Amino acid sequence: MKKYLLSIIALCSKFAVAAALIAVPDLVYENGVTNYGISNADVRGALIKSGKFKIIHTPKNFDVEAALNAPETTTTESTPTTKPAINNIKYILVGQVVTAGVHDNYYTLPNTSNTTGTRTLTISVNYKLLNLKDQSVVSSFNISASGSQTAILRANSNDKFQTNQGHLVKEASQDLATQVVQELSQADISLGEYQQVKFQHYDE
Secondary structure, eight states, rough: OOOOEEEEEEEEEEEEEEEEEEOOOEEEOEEEEOSSSSOSHHHHHHHHHHSEEEEEOOTOOOOOOHHHOOSSOOTSSOSOOOOSSSTOEEEEEEEEEEEEEEEEEEEOOSSSOOEEEEEEEEEEEEEEETTTTTTTTEEEEEEEEEEEEEEEOOSSOOOOOOOOOHHHHHHHHHHHHHHHHHHHHOOOOOOEEEEEEEEEEEEO
16 A cells, blocks of 8 residues: 655644843942842843743843933934844843842830841832834833841840841842833733744645
């Protein structure tokens, strides 16, 4: 019995949606604001994990400072002052840290002479999502993130209030990332054109 191989190329009725292409450079710290080591690393990871965004490298010649000072609205007739080095970058998310600090709170436990101490690291970041095609500001928002750690201080002891700085930074960084994903999920961002997928079907 002869076997016949028929190759049929068909367009799939289902479509795959491309993720929005976003470049996320490191945070810029305003003059005088303490840098505790929080960057946009967790933000990039959270955006990728969401499945809605594809993170690509920021063009080397991109001026983050200029982007942060971009007006809220622009005209298509204006000449962009910053041109992306990679043509397929559609959006860039720039952020500036405007405040950052650590503060302690103490609370006396009821019916005891002990005290709890809570150390909190807070950071406030102004973000702008720019459309590189026309240099327009797609979204602008502020996020206040924090990380904290609590310890019990015993009365009549020489206990010192000590916390893990790395824990505070990591928790604040993850809080920042979670809120950024929530904000961008609500923004008017095009996820790209529908892509038709081709399949090959073989019959004997």
